[in-house]
Amino acid sequence: MDLFQKCRDYMEPTLAKQAGYYPYFQVIDSESDSKVSIGGRDLVMLGSNNYLGLTTHPHVRERAAWALEKFGPSCTGSRLLNGNFNIHEELEERLAAFVGKEATLVFSTGFQTNLGTISALIGRHDTVVIDKDDHASIYDGCKLSYGKTVRYEHNDMASLRKVLESTPDNGGGVMVVTDGVFSMEGDIAPLPEMIALCKEFGARLMVDDAHASGVLGPRGEGTSAHFGVTDDVDLMMGTFSKSFASLGGFIAGDADVIDYIRHNSRPFIFSAAMAPASVGACLGALDVMETEPEHRENLWKTVQRMQSEYRRMGFDTGTSETPVIPIILGDEMLVYAFWRNLLDEGVFVNPVRPPAVPAGRALLRTSYMATHTEEQMDFVLSAFEKIGHKLGVLS
Ligand SMILES: Cc1ncc(COP(=O)(O)O)c(C=O)c1O
Secondary structure, eight states, rough: OOOOHHHHHHHHHHHHHHTTOOOOSSOBSSOSSSSEEEEEEEEEEOOOOOOOOOGGHHHHHHHHHHHHHHOOOOOSSSSEEETOOOHHHHHHHHHHHHHHEEEEEESHHHHHHHHHHHHHOOOOEEEEEEEETTHHHHHHHHHSSSEOOOOOOTOOOOHHHHHHOOOOOOOOOOOEEEEEOTTTTTOOOOHHHHHHHHHHHOOEEEEETTTTTTTSSTSSSOHHHTTOOOOOOOOOESSSSSSSSSSSSEEEEEEEHHHHHHHOOHHTTOOOOOOOOHHHHHHHHHHHHHTTHHHHHHHHHHHHHHHHHHHHHTOOOOTTTTSSSEEEEEOOOHHHHHHHHHHHHHEEEEEOOTTTOTOOOEEEEEEETTTTTTHHHHHHHHHHHHHHHTTTTTO
């Protein structure tokens, strides 16, 4: 059998394109902002993770340009050997102070941060316990580790307890890993209850704050600060590809744990360092998060308005409490029809189907940013109402 036969038989994208329902790899020909241009047409962007809108902030762009100019376009190697620049260390120190942990380590992507952290820490005799709805990078970090992986039902503390109770003592340790804010449905992990369970069973807790950094907590420190439990969360992970308007990721925790990861994480050691312009943008984004609370305030004003308007109209937005607001439609074909109608009206959203969400929960993922205007949101709401009636979602 030719290895490539499966590729030749793979018709799904072609068929979807022929039917006019292929939503992926849309070609955007403008900068990333609350409005984007596709094929020369302007659309309101409800599909990005640019929560604070910092991709267009002059200070963030200026710091990225400064780093590019001073350090060049690439570090041309791993931090371990030739790619460790002073701005990497400056960023790590600033982040540690910002999130309230002893130390941090930055990676070149958020995905790599989860791969590199979980696989470095979970050895042959250890167990990693994950929420069923955790991000793909957490699943893949578990696959890359030599330990055992066990899943519990989404945000279900009785299920987590059961898993922890039945985890055999293999002479190793246990780490529970959860998204802080779940990326598809925008709900928040119940960290205080999780901490109590972890303490009871002697497990460590790691929280992925990809969608919480810059968003939750008094200054955007993340989910732990939101609940006031930073000291009880062992490891906090974040990405720079969302609120930080950059690319990369970080893991924060006790200095000895971070130092262990620095010397034992293969995805960290055997990959090139975060690019200077990305580091510069992060330093700029931190300056903004520390001094300009108005971005987070604007974001939350928009989120509250949209959340209450969608619910008032009769859409099912699940248990979202954050700038990720799902419009849960259930049926996959209905999701594609709704997505297509929104695109034609001038609204960009992400259609999401299983396995990214559980079966029967296909949804439109909408997300908001500090730079969305009232007029843009009026436009979006009237498009949703019109299409909702047209497709029979609203009565
Ligand atoms: C919860 C979560 N963790 C990790 C990642 C990976 O981050 P990045 O895209 O910055 O590599 C993502 C990205 O979508 C995410 O949503």
